Amino acid sequence: MTTPFARLELLLGSDALPRLASARVVIAGLGAVGAAAAESLARSAVGHLVLVDFDELRASNLNRHPFAFHSTIGEPKADTAARFLRDIHPDAEITPLSLFLDADTSPHLFADHPCDVLIDAIDSLLPKTELLLAARAAGIPHILTCLGAARKTDPARFVAADLADSHTCPLARLLRKRLGRRGGTAGIRGIFSTEPPLDPAEPVEPAADFYIRGRLRPPMGSLHACTAAAGLLAARETLRFLLDTP
16 A cells, blocks of 8 residues: 655655654744645655644635635634644644744744744744744744745745845845844745735725734735745755755
């Protein structure tokens, strides 16, 4: 009988599976990008996943989120993702946390859930900054931050590089500036698009149809191919680190 990860073993070799089974990854932010990364890692035999998000699935997620269905609208993102991922990889240890990350909660996250890799897929600047600072203070070996994937139409223009070398992305620029005031960007790798963000086709107002924490922001247009590409690139970078690091 073919095992679930037989095709993965054919590609990566038999030594890869035990390493992936023991790996620990925290994914913070389970929007379309973070959820795509989580799904890919579960399908790639990663054995320990911590899924962090305080929000619920909304109808507006249906155009891009891998776990958004009419049947899951209103469910917590973390719990829903965990349910689907356990169905993919029943042997994995998958921990959902409905938690808002900030300066107070981020250090506790890494104290309670030490990991090999952090994938930061939060789209709010202040929580993102505090999470990355806490990860660096905790000595997380590999820190990935996913930057703007909305307002993009070309999935082929997402790249991975040191955050200090990021360009074109407005969120990356703001994040570099914030981190520059508090120790810099050293040790943080970014997933970003080299495509300039498009202006909205029509004027938009701040949306109030989602769980609100912090500043109310206008919604941004998004394409599934682009959010998925960013998440899959984050998963690829994670696997590369887990398998290439002695």
